[in-house]
Amino acid sequence: MPRTVALLGFGTIGQEIARAIDDGTISSSLGAIYDNQPDRVEERIRQFSVEPRIVTEMHQLTASADLIVEAAGQSAVKEYAVSVLESGCDLMLLSVGALADADLWKHLSTTAERTGASIYAPSGAIAGIDAIKAASRVGALDSVSLTTIKNPSSFEGAPYLDTLDYQVQSLSEPRVVFEGTATDAAAAFPSNINVAVILSLAGLGTDRTRVRIVADPNEKSNVHQLDATGRTGTIETTVRNVPSPNNPKTSYLAPGSVIEKLQDLESTFHIGT
Numbered sequence: 001m002p003r004t005v006a007l008l009g010f011g012t013i014g015q016e017i018a019r020a021i022d023d024g025t026i027s028s029s030l031g032a033i034y035d036n037q038p039d040r041v042e043e044r045i046r047q048f049s050v051e052p053r054i055v056t057e058m059h060q061l062t063a064s065a066d067l068i069v070e071a072a073g074q075s076a077v078k079e080y081a082v083s084v085l086e087s088g089c090d091l092m093l094l095s096v097g098a099l100a101d102a103d104l105w106k107h108l109s110t111t112a113e114r115t116g117a118s119i120y121a122p123s124g125a126i127a128g129i130d131a132i133k134a135a136s137r138v139g140a141l142d143s144v145s146l147t148t149i150k151n152p153s154s155f156e157g158a159p160y161l162d163t164l165d166y167q168v169q170s171l172s173e174p175r176v177v178f179e180g181t182a183t184d185a186a187a188a189f190p191s192n193i194n195v196a197v198i199l200s201l202a203g204l205g206t207d208r209t210r211v212r213i214v215a216d217p218n219e220k221s222n223v224h225q226l227d228a229t230g231r232t233g234t235i236e237t238t239v240r241n242v243p244s245p246n247n248p249k250t251s252y253l254a255p256g257s258v259i260e261k262l263q264d265l266e267s268t269f270h271i272g273t
């Protein structure tokens with residue numbers, strides 16, 4: 001029987017998923033929506049042929065579905081992920097950067113094992129997760145690194161910017177604004193670099209995955225370049241993603257990845273690793 005999906009967060013990605021359920025691209029049904037800005041949700045649901053149900057409490061959300069898709073932010077993962085898994089619902093995470101916190105990741109894993117719930121982290125806005133997973137299964141990765149290049153406007157609100165002695169918004173040429181581990185990148189840029197943590201979970205972990213973030217005032221795309229080396233060879237991918245019109249931080253590819261993952265769960269034929 002098709003799953004019932006509920007949405008934690010109804011912004012750029014949440015709306016794309018709801019649209020894909022509404023128009024039949026995903027054969028699941030939509031149980032309910034929870035967003036901490038309910039007024040904006042009221043406006044947004046008018047576009048749908050079947051208006052989704054809005055709830056104001058998390059327990060109502062988990063009661064409405066088999067699978068909760070989080071598209072809200074790292075703080076929402078920290079606040080709600082454990083209780084979602086405790087309820088027995090499966091959980092699909094977009095704000096995967098929250099899992100750079102090793103204690104939270106362990107807590108979620110042990111809770112899921114105990115309750116039998118599954119945790120899904122789709123590839124999101126990056127390409128090459130399939131190959132990284134395959135290489136790591138034969139223990140063949142030596143190094144994994146990610147270079148992310150975005151327009152300075154995409155970094156608005158990132159806590160790390162406050163530590164710099166210059167304004168990224170005033171840059172006239174590309175500049176490396178961060179170099180470090182995926183663990184540190186996830187805390188420094190919580191809304192920009194979830195892809196680094198997906199890559200880490202697929203490969204060498206957040207402490208051994210290197211991240212470089214470049215602010216480029218001439219760049220219109222969200223660029224993610226992955227470089228890995230190991231016994232299976234080298235893996236190099238580059239995506240030049242179109243930013244979502246409503247949220248330049250979020251690449252349009254990211255909701256596509258979730259929609260594909262949700263539909264794959266309903267399918268009998270599964271492509272890729």
Ligand SMILES: NC(=O)C1=CN([C@@H]2O[C@H](COP(=O)(O)OP(=O)(O)OC[C@H]3O[C@@H](n4cnc5c(N)ncnc54)[C@H](O)[C@@H]3O)[C@@H](O)[C@H]2O)C=CC1
Nearest residue numbers: 009011012013035036071072073094095124125191250254
């Ligand atoms: N894994 C990946 O490749 C990618 C992950 N992301 C992440 O996905 C998440 C969603 O992205 P967008 O839809 O573009 O963001 P958005 O800002 O457009 O929408 C987020 C929605 O969640 C709501 N929200 C925020 N905190 C909440 C909370 N604690 N409880 C309930 N609702 C809350 C907001 O009101 C808003 O409606 C972000 O964390 C973003 O960083 C985005 C792009 C790629």
Ligand SMILES: O=C([O-])CC(=O)C(=O)O
Nearest residue numbers: 125192193194195250251
């Ligand atoms: O959408 C993107 O390009 C990537 C992104 O925001 C993230 O990984 O958090």
